[in-house]
Amino acid sequence: MRDGVLDSVDKSILYYLQQDARGTSSNDIAEKLDLSPSTVRTRINKLEEEGIIRGYHLDIDYDLAGYPLYTKIICTAPVTERDELADRAREVHGVTAVREIMTGKRNVYVNAIGRSHDELNRIAEELDELGLDIVDEQIIRDEHVCPYHGFLESDEESPGTDE
Missing domain, CATH: 1.10.10.10 (Winged helix-like DNA-binding domain superfamily/Winged helix DNA-binding domain)
Known part of the structure; x- marks a missing residue:
């Protein structure tokens, strides 16, 4: 490098x-x-x-680990507080990942797991108490992670070039 x-x-x-x-x-x-x-x-x-x-x-199969409910909670945070709220959301028990989005009103995505709908409701309530406005909640069936194949392409052969 x-x-x-x-x-x-x-x-x-x-x-x-x-x-x-x-x-x-x-x-x-x-x-x-x-x-x-x-x-x-x-x-x-x-x-x-x-x-x-x-x-x-780790890439965990939460269902097999005893947490059958895996959800994405989509939130809105004031832009000036987005970083702080996203950081605080990571501390909520059951939250597994937080993404800050740079565009649009849906600017904080929170992944969370639970054994019951009551657990997911508790997580949503805690996020709400932090000051995040919950816009949508989605139950995820599965998530698949893969390596970025562009790392194997030479810079001259990258997609989108005019060569």
Whole structure:
């Protein structure tokens, strides 16, 4: 990485980590990229230090884990308070993720889990008490996460270029 710009090696490392960060070692990635494992570890450390890699997260099947209700709660927050309210929403028991949206009135999305509708109602009430205006609630059947394939494309071959 130079001047905050990822090169093709960094992008490839990110791609392979997105596939299975826990089950992919530096040796595995090094072998795929024809690099030394120490080079890959150094690159990963740099990506972590720069904040590009913010963490390694589990992909949980909440239904199998005993939380059959997985919901997205869509809220509106005053723009001047959006960051603070989104941060405080993360502290509500049962909230698993919070997204801040930069456009429109629906500008805070909260993912939450529960065993019952009463638990989801409690979460919604706590979000309301924080000052978030709940616009919509959606029960999610399942969510699938996948790696960004653009990390494997060279910059010259990226979709949308005129070459």
